[in-house]
Amino acid sequence: MTIGNRSYEPGEFEARIYQFWLDRGVFEAQDESDRPPFCIVIPPPNITGALHMGHALTATIQDTIVRYHRMLGENTLWLPGSDHAGIATQMVVERALAREGTNRHALGREKFVERVWEWRRQYGSRITEQHKALGVSVDWRRERFTMDEGLSRAVREVFVRLWEDGLIYRAERLIHWCPRCRTALSDLEVVHAETKGELWSFAYPLADGSGEIVVATTRPETMLGDTAVAVHPDDERYRDRIGRQIKHPLLDRTFPIIGDAILVDPKFGTGAVKVTPAHDPNDFECGRRHGLAFLRTLDEDARITAVGGPFAGLDREAAREAVKERLTGLGLFRGAKEHLHAVGRCQRCETVVEPLLSTQWFVRMQPLAEPAIAAVRDGRTVILPEMWTKTYFHWLEGIQDWCISRQLWWGHRIPAWYCACGETVVARTAPERCPKCGGADLRQDEDVLDTWFSSALWPFSTLGWPEPTPALRTFYPTSVMETGFDILFFWVARMMMMGLRMTGDVPFRKVVLHGMVLDAQGRKMSKTRGNAVDPLEVTAKYGTDALRFTLASYSAQGQSMKLDPKRIEGYRFFCNKIWNAVRFMESALKDDPVPPVPDRCRDLGNTWILHRLDETTAAVRAALDGFRLDEACAALYSFTWHELCDWYIEWTKPALYERDPASAALRDETRAVLRHAVETTLRLLHPVIPFLTEELWQEALRPAGSADAVLASAPYPTVRADRRDPEAAARFQILRDLVGTVRAVRAEYNIPPATRLGARIVRVPEAADTLAWLLAPEILVRTGNLCGADFDTVTPDADLAGHAIGVAGKLPVAVPLAGIVDVAAERVRHDKELLKVGKEIEGLEKRLANREFLDKAPAEVVEEMRERLRHAQDRRAQVAEAIKRLSQLV
RNA sequence: AGGCGCGUAGCUCAGUGGGAGAGCACUACCUUGACACGGUAGGGGUCGGCGGUUCAAUCCCGCCCGCGCCUACCA
Numbered sequence: 024m025t026i027g028n029r030s031y032e033p034g035e036f037e038a039r040i041y042q043f044w045l046d047r048g049v050f051e052a053q054d055e056s057d058r059p060p061f062c063i064v065i066p067p068p069n070i071t072g073a074l075h076m077g078h079a080l081t082a083t084i085q086d087t088i089v090r091y092h093r094m095l096g097e098n099t100l101w102l103p104g105s106d107h108a109g110i111a112t113q114m115v116v117e118r119a120l121a122r123e124g125t126n127r128h129a130l131g132r133e134k135f136v137e138r139v140w141e142w143r144r145q146y147g148s149r150i151t152e153q154h155k156a157l158g159v160s161v162d163w164r165r166e167r168f169t170m171d172e173g174l175s176r177a178v179r180e181v182f183v184r185l186w187e188d189g190l191i192y193r194a195e196r197l198i199h200w201c202p203r204c205r206t207a208l209s210d211l212e213v214v215h216a217e218t219k220g221e222l223w224s225f226a227y228p229l230a231d232g233s234g235e236i237v238v239a240t241t242r243p244e245t246m247l248g249d250t251a252v253a254v255h256p257d258d259e260r261y262r263d264r265i266g267r268q269i270k271h272p273l274l275d276r277t278f279p280i281i282g283d284a285i286l287v288d289p290k291f292g293t294g295a296v297k298v299t300p301a302h303d304p305n306d307f308e309c310g311r312r313h314g315l316a317f318l319r320t321l322d323e324d325a326r327i328t329a330v331g332g333p334f335a336g337l338d339r340e341a342a343r344e345a346v347k348e349r350l351t352g353l354g355l356f357r358g359a360k361e362h363l364h365a366v367g368r369c370q371r372c373e374t375v376v377e378p379l380l381s382t383q384w385f386v387r388m389q390p391l392a393e394p395a396i397a398a399v400r401d402g403r404t405v406i407l408p409e410m411w412t413k414t415y416f417h418w419l420e421g422i423q424d425w426c427i428s429r430q431l432w433w434g435h436r437i438p439a440w441y442c443a444c445g446e447t448v449v450a451r452t453a454p455e456r457c458p459k460c461g462g463a464d465l466r467q468d469e470d471v472l473d474t475w476f477s478s479a480l481w482p483f484s485t486l487g488w489p490e491p492t493p494a495l496r497t498f499y500p501t502s503v504m505e506t507g508f509d510i511l512f513f514w515v516a517r518m519m520m521m522g523l524r525m526t527g528d529v530p531f532r533k534v535v536l537h538g539m540v541l542d543a544q545g546r547k548m549s550k551t552r553g554n555a556v557d558p559l560e561v562t563a564k565y566g567t568d569a570l571r572f573t574l575a576s577y578s579a580q581g582q583s584m585k586l587d588p589k590r591i592e593g594y595r596f597f598c599n600k601i602w603n604a605v606r607f608m609e610s611a612l613k614d615d616p617v618p619p620v621p622d623r624c625r626d627l628g629n630t631w632i633l634h635r636l637d638e639t640t641a642a643v644r645a646a647l648d649g650f651r652l653d654e655a656c657a658a659l660y661s662f663t664w665h666e667l668c669d670w671y672i673e674w675t676k677p678a679l680y681e682r683d684p685a686s687a688a689l690r691d692e693t694r695a696v697l698r699h700a701v702e703t704t705l706r707l708l709h710p711v712i713p714f715l716t717e718e719l720w721q722e723a724l725r726p727a728g729s730a731d732a733v734l735a736s737a738p739y740p741t742v743r744a745d746r747r748d749p750e751a752a753a754r755f756q757i758l759r760d761l762v763g764t765v766r767a768v769r770a771e772y773n774i775p776p777a778t779r780l781g782a783r784i785v786r787v788p789e790a791a792d793t794l795a796w797l798l799a800p801e802i803l804v805r806t807g808n809l810c811g812a813d814f815d816t817v818t819p820d821a822d823l824a825g826h827a828i829g830v831a832g833k834l835p836v837a838v839p840l841a842g843i844v845d846v847a848a849e850r851v852r853h854d855k856e857l858l859k860v861g862k863e864i865e866g867l868e869k870r871l872a873n874r875e876f877l878d879k880a881p882a883e884v885v886e887e888m889r890e891r892l893r894h895a896q897d898r899r900a901q902v903a904e905a906i907k908r909l910s911q912l913v
Numbered sequence: 914a915g916g917c918g919c920g921u922a923g924c925u926c927a928g929u930g931g932g933a934g935a936g937c938a939c940u941a942c943c944u945u946g947a948c949a950c951g952g953u954a955g956g957g958g959u960c961g962g963c964g965g966u967u968c969a970a971u972c973c974c975g976c977c978c979g980c981g982c983c984u985a986c987c988a
Contacts (some may be wrong), residue, residue: 029946030948030950031950032957125943189987215985222988238988239988240988241988253988286986286987286988287988288987288988290951291987291988292988293988295988296987296988297988298988303986303988304986305986305987305988306986306988307986308986362988364987364988365985365986378986410917410918411917413916413917414916414917414983414984417916417983417984418983418984421984421985451956508983509983510974511983512983512984541981542925543914543925545981576926576936577925577926579926579927582917582918582981582982582983583917583982584925584926585926585937585979586926587924587925587937589924589936589938590925590936590937591951592937593936593950594936595939595950595951596948596950596951598950599948599950599951600948600951601948602947602948602950603947603948603950603951604947604948605947606947606948607947607948609947610946610947626915626929653926653927654927657936659936660935660936661935667949668947669952672947676946680946734930740917763954766953766954767953767954767955769941769942769953769954770941770953770954770955771954771955773941773942774942775942775943776942776943776945776952776953777943777945810944810953863932866932867932870968870969873967873968873969874968875967875968876931876968876969877968878968879967879968879969880931880968881931884931884969887931887932888931888932891932906930
């Protein structure tokens with residue numbers, strides 16, 4: 024149980040510490056407990072995934088929050104799990120089959136699904152294992168998978184209930200179809216990207232040979248499915264053409280010219296629009312309005328169907344060229360121009376998505392959206408940062424029905440059966456007979472559900488729903504949902520809707536959204552670009568704690584954060600600093616018993632650090648309560664480094680090294696406070712940097728005789744108002760100023776640290792209060808030690824010729840420079856100072872001369888300005904005096 | 914097209930209606946007995962531009978410029 028001379032090597036202990044926590048069951052939550060519950064369900068990563076910075080970020084934020092609440096003594100559950108990722112996983116296994124020269128159709132559905140399960144068993148927990156390296160304090164006993172029996176049951180239950188309530192329906196609609204994945208997609212799974220295209224114009228000849236009508240299109244091949252040309256009914260140019268027929272130039276059919284005020288903007292292009300009702304959402308609506316024919320000209324592979332006559336069998340690209348060539352050959356081409364438009368691509372494979380007429384299952388969203396809007400509006404669920412609330416409302420208010428069926432084999436099969444009699448049966452378990460005709464010829468729907476359908480149930484399905492389990496009772500609604508803003512619609516909103524509908528309550532009290540991790544140049548990290556930073560490489564190089572501290576510090580940034588390796592390195596140095604501070608403490612304490620911290624300290628430094636420790640505790644707790652991890656980190660970093668290490672530890676050294684028995688009381692008090700301050704700081708830091716703090720605590724701070732004590736479940740420091748002492752803080756600040764003043768003089772003249780300086784405090788009457796305590800030998804000597812000076816005092820009328828003068832608070836300090844001074848350099852320093860003070864005085868005087876300022880500004884502000892002015896004027900006088908004295912030095 | 918957000922030191926970013934901050938980088942000095950993964954001191958900014966409100970604006974309001982993201986069916 025000692026750090027000794029070990030240097031900070033995070034790789035040496037991180038895995039060991041993680042196992043240590045597991046062995047002690049530190050992460051395990053109780054189903055029933057008197058303690059208040061705190062619960063986060065993890066956003067389940069895809070089983071096909073590999074850990075990236077986004078995972079590391081979300082894991083760090085959640086783990087920090089969870090560890091904080093665990094240390095607050097709450098019954099804390101962080102529930103882990105993963106997602107079956109329908110399309111992605113099926114693709115992975117299909118690729119493997121392709122390598123073996125076979126495919127899923129050759130294998131058959133049952134064998135294929137078994138094959139996917141096998142893949143899942145073999146490779147599907149990679150990302151889960153990787154998470155352990157980050158230190159995630161999840162309750163592994165409760166790990167869930169969306170395809171588990173329990174969760175699958177929840178999926179069927181929800182499907183049936185929604186069906187029974189009329190919120191799920193099956194219909195033929197124009198949906199997004201990915202010809203590569205060969206499945207329908209929801210609107211959200213289509214990403215639109217501005218693409219340079221071509222607006223290609225051609226003429227449709229009128230059937231009676233009386234002329235032509237010119238239309239423009241970005242997709243000429245769709246003309247094979249045109250069943251109308253629409254014009255605006257009020258458009259003078261075309262009004263008389265409405266109702267006349269067009270002769271399809273490539274196919275043996277005719278179709279009408281119609282008037283449609285909704286579809287047509289007469290100011291765009293020629294004012295005439297070709298209408299392809301089976302392949303364009305607007306045209307689909309138009310087709311319905313006018314009873315047009317719906318001709319499907321593309322099949323599931325995006326090849327031209329028989330409807331396309333001579334073009335049948337061509338894929339859409341080839342068909343486009345062929346149609347253009349043919350129309351040009353017929354002399355119907357009427358020009359082309361570059362055109363910018365948004366092309367939809369499959370989120371998974373980036374294939375251009377095809378609007379296709381197809382029979383699919385849908386969820387009616389509006390009745391679900393309304394309660395989800397209300398729950399956020401009335402504050403049952405709070406979204407942070409608040410700005411996302413508007414986005415949430417905006418999307419839900421304009422929500423479209425959700426296409427939930429996917430033409431895949433891997434996923435939750437839709438619990439619907441079709442009877443030969445035409446009846447559709449939706450049931451929790453496979454029906455044996457048709458309830459309508461009694462027939463047994465029932466065939467289950469081939470399709471599976473969108474993966475997000477099961478994800479939407481995650482906060483309650485993982486806790487045992489629909490069973491009224493103790494865990495569900497204890498932890499639902501969960502406390503916090505922490506995830507990336509990019510899945511606000513995909514996931515968060517859908518969980519809200521499903522949670523409210525199925526349980527009657529919100530799924531979580533707070534939604535905390537974080538941004539995207541970008542590389543140092545601000546580009547999205549991607550494997551193909553090769554700029555993805557592997558979190559595990561980072562942790563190997565800098566340690567997990569350094570990465571965690573970095574991510575937590577960055578996490579305030581709403582939309583994106585540029586991950587700079589230099590910053591991770593900087594926090595590794597911070598970890599090293601902490602490590603060495605504990606080493607110092609350990610060596611200072613030795614094995615001698617350390618007394619308890621007294622109610623009141625007699626040493627100024629001890630009083631001060633307890634004061635600052637308490638202020639820091641309050642600040643960190645407030646920041647963590649408000650999910651401002653960046654603020655918590657900033658407070659912890661500056662306190663630990665710049666106060667605990669830079670000032671307090673340096674301050675304690677004489678007291679700790681002093682062997683004089685007369686100061687034994689001081690030494691004991693200092694040992695007690697040092698230990699307490701370091702120990703409390705480790706507890707404050709633990710949620711963010713758990714490995715380092717646990718290792719140090721176990722080795723150097725765990726109380727003797729409590730072999731089982733674990734920092735991870737130790738109580739989080741509480742605010743101790745009785746340890747506040749603003750007066751001590753102010754006094755210690757004067758010491759810091761005093762030291763700073765002497766150090767500045769030293770640096771200014773390049774006086775080596777080894778040269779002991781004299782320093783004379785001028786006993787000015789204004790500073791009588793300060794002098795009363797300051798001049799105590801134990802204070803003055805130790806202050807002098809911090810800047811290599813021996814303090815003495817002089818009266819204000821003393822001759823300070825040849826001294827450099829600095830000011831600490833109200834206190835002038837004179838450093839005799841005879842023999843070590845470059846007069847010219849000191850002159851420059853003083854002139855600069857004079858200029859600066861002069862400017863400040865000018866500004867303040869101007870403000871104080873302003874009648875309106877005096878009348879309207881609050882009295883305390885005016886008084887503050889007056890005080891500042893007095894101060895600046897004193898300062899100017901002192902500097903002027905210093906210049907005078909300096910000139911006497913030569 | 915609409916919505917949201919951003920523009921603060923060389924870089925990455927906090928922040929506030931009354932004295933411009935941090936980290937990194939930079940400069941000078943220092944192997945002082947926790948730590949050179951360190952210490953001390955220091956340089957550097959018209960807080961995007963223009964107006965307005967106010968005694969007072971980097972902060973509130975309007976407009977403009979630049980950038981990013983999201984939503985959207987314009988052929």
